[in-house]
Amino acid sequence: QPANKVFPHFVPSLSGFSLTSEVKTQDVEYDVPKANSTDGKDEVLFGAEKGWLGTPIDELNRMPQCAPPLSHLKVVPNHTVTVRTDLLREGEVPVPYPTKFKDAWDDVSVKMPCSEKNLFPMETEDGGGVQSRWELIHTALQGGFKKRSHLTILLLQCLFFPTLSSLQCLELCEAQHLFEVVLPAMVSLALSAPRLCTLPIPLLKSRMNHSLTMSQEQIACLLANAFFCTFPRRNSRKSEYCNYPEINFYRLFEGSSSRKIEKLKTLLCYFRRVSQIRPKGLVTFTRQMVNNPPNWESSQTQLTRLHITCEGTIEDDGYGMLQVDFANRFVGGGVTGHGLVQEEIRFLINPELIVSRLFTEAMEYNECLIITGTEQYSKYSGYAESYKWKESHTDETDDWQRRCTEIVAIDALKFRHFLEQFLPEKMVRELNKAYCGFFRSNTNSKHLSAVATGNWGCGAFGGDTRLKALIQLMAAAEAGRDMAYFTFGDAQLMRDVHEIHTFLTGRKVTVGRLYSLLNQYSSTVCKNCRTTRPDESLYSFIYQKVSSQTATDALKVISDGTDTKNLW
Template identity: 30%
Template sequence: MDITLLPSLHNLDFREWSELTNNTKNCIKFCENIGLIGFTLNEPYAQDHNNWNFGAYMYEHLMNIYDDADSAKLQELFGTKLYMSTSTTYIADQQRIFNISNENNNFQSLVNLFPIKQNEHRNYNCLDKAIRQLDFDFYNDLLPTIAKWASDHTQSKLIEPLQAHTTRTIVYTVAQARYILANAFFLNTIPGYGNIHLNHLYNSLFDVLASERIRCLIEYFRLSSQQNDNRQISIERYSYKSELPDWSKQNIPIESSKFNVFTGRMEDANEAQGFVDFANKHIHIHRIIPSATQEEVLFSCCPEAFLSILACETLEDDEIVILRGCKRFVEYTGYADTFAYQGHYHEQNPAYIQDILVMDACFSGQFTRTHIDRDLAKAWAAFYKSKDEIIVTGNWGCGVFGGDLTFKFLQQLCAAMILGDHFKRLDYSVYNDEQLASNLKNYLAKMETNKKTIADIYQMMIEYSEASELPASRRKFSDAFEQWLNSS
C-alpha cells in the first residue's frame, strides 16, 4: 500500500490501517506525508503495543494528539465535516426500505441489508460474535423490528447542528432517535461533526470489546421494542464566556454536608438527577470504536446519547453540553479492557431520567492558571446550567487525562459550592479507593472546621501553580494542600 497516494482515511478498516501503519517508522512517515508535523509516539504505549496494534492506536487516538491546525487536517482526512451550517438528517439513503422476512432469517440476511460498498472485503466478525451470544432469536424476533424502524422515514428530521460559540438546543422524540440509531445499525448514516458509523465495531481486531458494545446497542433495540415511550431527548449546548464567576471573590464557606464521598460506582447514586460525563472535547471522540472509557461506557448504556456525536461541534474551552432524556437501558461490569455487557438496567427511581453533563477536562497542564480557571468554569457551568439539585461525579479529568485526584475534587467542590441554596448535594464516587475516600472526607471536615472559603481554596491553587515553573520540581499537590490546610 502506497501511503503517499491515499486521498482519505475514513474508509479504511482496521486491517487495512494496520497494513498501512505496521511499525513506528511507517507511522512517522505517514504523518509527514499527510502534512502533520511534530509527531511523537506515546512511549509507554509503544513499548506494550507493537506492530499492528499501533495502527489501531493511531486510528483511535490521533485526534487527541495534535493542535487545532493539525486536528482540522485530520478531520478532513477522516471524512468529518468541519463546518456544518446546513441542516441534515444524518441518513445516507433517505429512500432506503430495509426489506426482510419475518422468519427464516440468518446472519447473511442481515449483511444483505448493508450498503453494497460496505459489503466488500468485510466479514463483520464482531457483529456475528455479539449476535451468537444472545439468548433469544435475534434474526426473527428483533431484526425485522429494527428494519421497520430504519425504514420509517416519516421520523426523518432536519437538524441544524450545534456549532461552537452558540447557546442552543435541539430536540428529538424517542422515535426519531431510534430511527437514526436503527439506520446506524445498518450502516446507513453519514457523518455530522462526528460519525456514528459502526464499521469500527463490526470489523475490529479488538473483538471482545467491540462485541460487548454491540450487545449494548442490541439490548437498547430489544427493550425499545417492548416499550411505548413518548420521551423527548434534548441536546443543549451552552457558551458561557460572559457569565464566568470571579473565584477570588467567592467568600462562601465550605459545607461538608453538601458532599457525599462514597466508594461505589457513580451509577449507585440513584437520587442524583445529573450524571457527569468525563468527556472528550470531541464528544465520545466523535466516533464509536472498541474502547471503554467512562464516557464510552456511559454512551453504550444510554445509546440515545450517541446523537450528540453527530450534532455537536468540538467543545471550546468555554462550552459544555447537557443531554436530557437519554434513558439508561444497559447494565455493565468492568471498565476499559474489562468492560462487559451484563443485562438490562433495572431502574431504581423510574420517576426521572438522569441528565448527562458533558464537560471535558484539560488534557495537560492542569496546574497552569489558564487551565485552573478553565476547568473550574467547566464544572461550574455544567452544574449550574443543569439546574439539578443532586449531581453525581467522580475522578473527572484523571485516568488517561492525568489529573491529580485531590486537585480535581477541589475544583468540582468549588463549582458546587457557589450554586446556591437550591443545590442539595454532590455525590462523589472514588470507586473502590478507600484511602482516597478517607482523605477527601477528612479534607471536607477540616475545611469546614477551619472556615475555609472557595476564595481561599482558589488562592491556594494559584499559589501552588506559581510556586514553580517546572512541574518536575513541584511537590505533590495533595502534600501541599495538606500542609496548607494544617497550617490554618
C-alpha cells in the same frame, strides 16, 4: 452461557434478559478516624461495612423531589421541539411534528438519509447519472435476514465496510431470533424516518445556547439508521462534519474483539426493547455556553456539603442527581469504536446519549452538553477490558415524560506532564469548564440537585485526583450545588478528600482563598520543581498554609485583647 456468545439474551426462552456471571469480591477494611461533619453533627465511626464519609447521601438533593413544577413544554427560539406538545399525554407515544417530512439539506441541520437530495452517483450507458440513496437503502434493508450472509452483503453493498465477523459464533436458535425478529424490527424502525423524524434536526454548533427535545421513538429511529450506517457524509474526517463525532456504527463492526462483542450485546438489548414496546418518553439535549464565569480570586462563597464514597457508581447511587460524564470534546468518545471507559460505558447503557453525536459539534473551552431524560436500558459489570453486559434495566419519568436522569458532558484537558495541570491558566480552564456544567441560570440552589461525580479528567487524561476533587468542589459551590463524589474503590482518596473538605469548611476557607492557595502552590512549589512530581503534596501545602495563617491571626487577636472563640 459461553463468554464469547454475542446474543444469548435474544433467545425468547431466556427470561429477564440476564446473563449469568460470577464476580468475586474482596473485603476491604477502612481505618477512618472519627471527625465532625460540616453541619456540626458527629459522624459514625466507619469500618469495613461503611464505605463512605461526609454528609449522608440521602440528605442531598435529587430530582424530581427538589425540582419546582415544570412549566408546559413549548417551542421557543432557543428550544426546538420535534413533537406535538399539545398532544402530549402520559402513557402515550408522542406525535411527531410536523405531520409530513420537511426536508432540509443545509449547513445548520442534520442531513437525513431520507432526503431527496441524498443522491448516489451511478454509471449508465450515457456516461453517468444519480439515484436516490434512500431508495437503495430501502431496497437493501428490505431484502431480509434469512441468512447471516445477507447482513454482510447489505453492509458491503450500501456502506462499504467489513462484515460483522463476531456473528459467526451464534448458535442456530440465537441466529434465527436475531435475523428473523430483532434485525427486521430495527429495519422497520430505520425506514420509518420520513414518518417519525419530520422536522429538520438543528446542529448544535459551537458558541450557541440551544435545546433540542425529541421523543425516544424518534431517537430510536435515528439510532437504527446509525446502526445501518445510513447517515450521509459522516464516514469521512474530511467532510463538512469533520468537527463532529462519528455517528455511523461502521467501526463497531470491524473485527471481533471482546470489547465490541460486549458493546453489541448492550446495544442490541436496547434495540430489542424499543422494537418490542414503543417508548413513550422525551429527551432534551442542551448545548450551554458560559461567557461570564465567576471571579475565582475574589469569591467569598463557602464550600458546600460533600458525600464521598469508595463504593457504588454515579449512575446507580447518583440517581436523580446531576451526573457527570467524563467527556471527550467529541461527545461519546470512542463509543462506536474501541473506547470503553467511563463515558463510553455510560453511552452504551443509556444508548439515547449516542444520538447526540449526530448533531453536537466538538465542545469549546466554555461549553458543555446537558442531556435530560435518557433511559438506562442495561446493567453492566467491569471496566474497559473487563466490561460485561449483565441484564436489562428500567427507569422512571418526570412531568415531561422524561427519565429522571440529567447528565452533563464536560471535557477535561489532557496532560502529558503531571506539573502542567498546576499552571494557573490550566486550573482556571478546568474550573470554568466544571462550572459551565454545574451552573443553571435563574434557578434557586434549593431546586438544584447535587452533583454526582468522581475522578474527572484523571486516568488516561493525566489529571491529579486530589486537585480535580478540589476544582469540582469549588465549581459546585459557585453553582450552588452539593456534591456526591465516587472514588471507584479508592479508599485512601475518599479519606484524603473528606479530611481536606472537613478542614477547609471548619475554618470557613472561601472559594477565593482556596483559589489563591492553588496559585501559591503553583508558583512556589511546582514552578521550582526539578522532578516530575513535587516533593510537597498539594494537600500538605494547603494544611500548612491555612494552619499557619490561622495561628498568625489568633496571635494578632490575642495581642489586641479580642475574644478568639470565632477563630477555630
